[in-house]
Amino acid sequence: MAPFQFIERLVPFRPMSADALSVYAVTPAELEAGLAGSAASSWAKAAGFKADAGNLLLLPGEGGTLAGAIFGLGANPSDQPFICGKLARQLPAGEWRLEIQALAFEKAALGFGLGTYSFDSYRTPKAVEAFLCVPDTIDIAGLERTLSAVFLARDLVNTPTNDMGPDRLDAVFSSIAAHYGATLSKIIGEELLARNFPLIHTVGRASAQAPRLLEMRWGRKGTRKVTLVGKGVCFDTGGLDIKPASSMLLMKKDMGGAANVLALASMIMDAELDLDLRVLVPAVENSISADAFRPGDIYRSRKGLTVQIDNTDAEGRLILADALAFADEDAPDLIIDMATLTGAARVALGPDLPPFFTDDEALAASLALAAIAEDDPLWRLPLFKGYEKDVRARVADLTNAPSGGMAGAITAALFLKRFVGEATCWAHFDIYAWSPAEKPHAAIGGEAQAIRALFRHIATLS
Known part of the structure; x- marks a missing residue:
């Protein structure tokens, strides 16, 4: 079954063709050693081409035609494993075959595919040329599955809230299912209250969209239970x-957790992993009206734990608390939650290195290895017990916003841990x-994070 796509796109891969032109992806040392061929190397030398990372040199053929191209990988290709994403935007129209030694072909091809992305819902689409x-030795279906998932996450995050509120996120969720x-x-x-999801209702009740x-x-009962939970705050x-x-x-982008969970779920289902999969997304908009929840409430x-609202801007952990408690009632083998939760995580690790938290050492080790294998960066932060006192409130079991402003990513994780x-x-x-x-492989905008590493780990459970 073809992967689900939020926006249909032309697949940038084709079977090998004898008419395809060669693009030699080389390091400066490989270029100097003549790995692009003697004629091409001579042309590169005459043109002053140094094979710096991301640079492209077209090779002239007879009668004004193209004979091929040389693409620079830079001196340390492993520093930019998806550098070939630039190729997708630089190469002239046509079919190309990649001649490469310094990077695994699969990584180079994935980078190329990722580089074809553009968000064109509100403008004339850019054609893949x-x-x-x-x-045929390469798993093309796997490449396409990954691209489809990443593009789904990017599209969902990039879409503005007037077209991606709780109603629309619900529609996309339903379409994927x-x-x-x-x-x-x-x-x-109101059914949320009747069914005992008070925190999800509290955060979203002020919005025009319920x-x-x-x-x-999805999947087979009796297999490993994997539950994915994604924060779906469509606007905050x-x-x-x-x-x-x-x-x-x-x-x-505050529904980025939901977007990434849906992307990961699509990979799992498309690959037909032998699992018992459950996906939960609390979808809300944190709005302001006479019915909005208040500081001090x-x-x-x-789960029965009481939560004091010390900041209405710490709403993501509230909706996740109810969703995680619901997920936990099924006693799954693995719960993964994903959320654009704290600015503290960005201060600590920046935008490109997501932290994760777990008490399970084997899971942490597996995720770390998967992150390295997939070049999908992750970094474990501690669930430091010394900070548990900070999530306690004076007149309730928990506070949603500890005072002091320190270790915000850790205290948020400790808050969530109380519901599992x-x-x-x-x-x-x-x-x-x-x-x-x-x-090279990503424009400014919405991004999929951690889902390739997570998929690699979860595939070992099936």
Whole structure:
């Protein structure tokens, strides 16, 4: 079954063709050694081409035609494993075959594919004109699956909230469930209170679009239970503790956890992993109205723990608390939650290195190895018990916003940990879901983070 795509795109890969032109991807040392061929190396020398990372030199043929190209990998290709993403935007139209030694072909091809992405929902789409010919020894279906998932996450995050509120996120969630034959259920609006999801209702009740909890189930009963939970705050004003205007500019991406969870779920289902998969997305908008929740309010969570609201802008952990408690009731083998949760994580590790938290040493080790193998960077931060006192409130069980402002990513993770107890393993990912600077394989905008590493780990469970 073809991977689900939020926006249909032309696949940039084609079977190997005898008519495809060669593009020699080389390091400066390889160029000097003549690995691009003697004629091409001579032309490169005459043109002053040094094979610096991302540089392209077209090779002239007879009668004004193209004979091929040379692409620079730089001296240390492993520093930029997806540098070939630039090729997708630089090569002239046509079919190309990649001649490469310094990088694994699969990584180079994935980089090429990722580099074809552009978000064109609100403008004339850019056509894919350069195609990479892939030998039949390569798992093309796997490449396409990964591209489809990454592009889904990017599209969802990039879409502005006027077109990606809780209603629309619900529609996309439902479409993915239908595409893969998953069982779908929804709890919407006042029914959240009747079904004991008070925190999800509390955060989303001020919006014109009703809050909801979305659930899909897929796979085979009796296999490993894997549950994915994604924060779906479609826009975050900060609530009554309103954000300044500059901090609201990117808040369409506050559903990046949901976007990445849906992308990961699509990979799992498309690969037909032998698992019992469950996906939960609490979808809300943190708005301001007469019905908005207030600083100082105290609410009882699904788990029964009471939470004092010390900042209405710390809303993501509230909706995740109810969703995680619900996920935990099924005692799964693994719960993964993903959320654009704290600015503290960005201060600590920046936008491109998502932290994750878990008490399970074997899971942490497996994720670390998967991150290295996939060049999908992750970094483990501690669930430091010394900070547990900071999530306690004076007149409630927990506070949603510890005072002092220190160790914010850790205290947020410790808050979430209080809602998981029956699952065998749990890991929390505090992602940014955004590329603030252009990369060879990614434009500025929404980004998939951690899903390739997570898929590699989860595949070992099936």
